[in-house]
Amino acid sequence: MSKKKKDWKTEKERLLRLDREERRKEYRRQDFISLDKIPAWREETRPNDKEEVKELTDGGGPRNKVSLYKGDITVLEVDAIVNAANSSLLGGGGVDGCIHKAAGSCLYDECNSLNGCETGKAKITCGYDLPAKYVIHTVGPVARGHVGPTESNDLTSCYQNSLRLMKENDLSTVAFPCISTGIYGFPNEPAADIALKTVKSWIDENPDMITRVIFCVFLETDFAIYKKKMSVIFPDNDMEVTEEQLKEGKEEIDDEEEGDNDAAGNEDVEMESQNPDENSGNQEPNQEKDKDKNETQEKDEDVGIDNDEEKNEDKGIENNKEEDKGKAEEEQPAAKAEHDDTAKPTVEMEDESEMNNTETSNGEEMKDPVESSEEPDSILTDSIQSKDTVEKKE
Numbered sequence: 001m002s003k004k005k006k007d008w009k010t011e012k013e014r015l016l017r018l019d020r021e022e023r024r025k026e027y028r029r030q031d032f033i034s035l036d037k038i039p040a041w042r043e044e045t046r047p048n049d050k051e052e053v054k055e056l057t058d059g060g061g062p063r064n065k066v067s068l069y070k071g072d073i074t075v076l077e078v079d080a081i082v083n084a085a086n087s088s089l090l091g092g093g094g095v096d097g098c099i100h101k102a103a104g105s106c107l108y109d110e111c112n113s114l115n116g117c118e119t120g121k122a123k124i125t126c127g128y129d130l131p132a133k134y135v136i137h138t139v140g141p142v143a144r145g146h147v148g149p150t151e152s153n154d155l156t157s158c159y160q161n162s163l164r165l166m167k168e169n170d171l172s173t174v175a176f177p178c179i180s181t182g183i184y185g186f187p188n189e190p191a192a193d194i195a196l197k198t199v200k201s202w203i204d205e206n207p208d209m210i211t212r213v214i215f216c217v218f219l220e221t222d223f224a225i226y227k228k229k230m231s232v233i234f235p236d237n238d239m240e241v242t243e244e245q246l247k248e249g250k251e252e253i254d255d256e257e258e259g260d261n262d263a264a265g266n267e268d269v270e271m272e273s274q275n276p277d278e279n280s281g282n283q284e285p286n287q288e289k290d291k292d293k294n295e296t297q298e299k300d301e302d303v304g305i306d307n308d309e310e311k312n313e314d315k316g317i318e319n320n321k322e323e324d325k326g327k328a329e330e331e332q333p334a335a336k337a338e339h340d341d342t343a344k345p346t347v348e349m350e351d352e353s354e355m356n357n358t359e360t361s362n363g364e365e366m367k368d369p370v371e372s373s374e375e376p377d378s379i380l381t382d383s384i385q386s387k388d389t390v391e392k393k394e
């Protein structure tokens with residue numbers, strides 16, 4: 001018995017009334033990713049920050065409002081995911097195909113009522129079976145490798161109009177795919193520049209309107225590009241504060257250590273004069289020093305000191321006993337590389353095969369146009385070619 005076809009309007013009203021827990025029961029996929037599982041860019045670049053340091057600065061500013069996530073956008077539990085659609089809004093392939101497939105047939109029905117969408121513009125629908133409450137459909141420029149003012153302006157408009165819809169609908173968490181960089185052939189680097197700079201400007205102008213913008217990349221290429229560019233466009237301004245704070249902190253610690261060393265020195269003198277044969281005095285001050293050193297280093301680590309020379313200096317100053325040094329180092333948590341490019345992406349990548357299996361909406365497999373050397377046209381499915389033909393006529 002085929003399932004009764006749901007009326008999209010009724011379904012939309014019903015779903016949007018549900019609270020989070022009830023809504024979760026409706027998700028087609030239960031392996032969704034909730035926002036708390038996706039670190040903000042600030043956390044990602046300063047994983048050792050202690051709570052107090054976070055309070056010290058302006059809470060990380062825009063860096064607390066963006067994230068880089070590598071994986072399937074259809075599993076993200078956010079207020080809205082953005083769809084890189086075509087002007088018909090009737091689905092297709094790539095991320096468009098994935099979103100329609102995951103949302104269910106009501107998404108198609110609602111899109112069908114919207115009479116398409118112009119390039120650079122955006123329209124919003126319910127998310128239906130998706131973990132995202134809404135889908136914002138935007139149509140990127142067909143660049144085919146060429147980036148002129150028109151293509152750049154159109155792509156910028158995609159991000160601006162999507163964010164405008166967020167504001168108009170009082171939504172605060174959104175995920176963007178790499179719009180136009182697939183079948184539409186917008187080169188990845190300039191597209192990432194436009195995405196990041198447009199979002200950064202919008203957050204600067206609307207600081208209280210957004211909780212998180214997630215740049216959801218799908219390809220290793222884009223992950224590397226975004227990671228590099230985000231370090232520049234969302235810089236770690238906390239560094240000065242942390243370094244100043246560290247300098248002050250270190251002076252305090254050094255003063256304390258001088259005090260300790262003086263005391264330890266006196267103990268040494270006292271111990272020797274009382275009972276030079278006893279084997280105790282020399283160990284203690286070193287352990288004391290190690291403890292201080294550990295504390296110093298822990299403090300440094302905790303506030304995310306990045307200056308290895310400083311740490312080495314600390315190591316070199318006090319402790320020249322190999323076993324103590326080895327012991328001290330053993331106790332020290334391994335200093336995390338600031339930005340280990342070989343590190344696995346923040347969020348474990350979906351199964352590679354699944355990642356590359358971006359089916360078109362009619363279930364046909366498509367090759368990733370970025371990775372395959374073929375012309376994008378050659379991977380268009382029949383249904384899409386007809387859609388593209390429609391687009392070209394428009």
Ligand SMILES: NC(=O)c1ccc[n+]([C@H]2O[C@H](COP(=O)([O-])OP(=O)(O)OC[C@H]3O[C@@H](n4cnc5c(N)ncnc54)[C@H](O)[C@@H]3O)[C@@H](O)[C@H]2O)c1
Nearest residue numbers: 072073084086092093094095096098180181182183184218
């Ligand atoms: N890529 C294709 O073969 C193909 C075929 C037909 C239609 N489409 C779609 O592409 C056209 C729009 O072109 P476009 O370059 O803007 O979009 P796109 O071709 O979907 O590529 C946009 C970006 O999304 C990435 N992506 C693919 N699947 C996912 C996913 N599940 N989660 C996150 N990111 C993903 C993809 O790797 C690329 O970086 C529309 O016609 C639309 O229907 C794509």
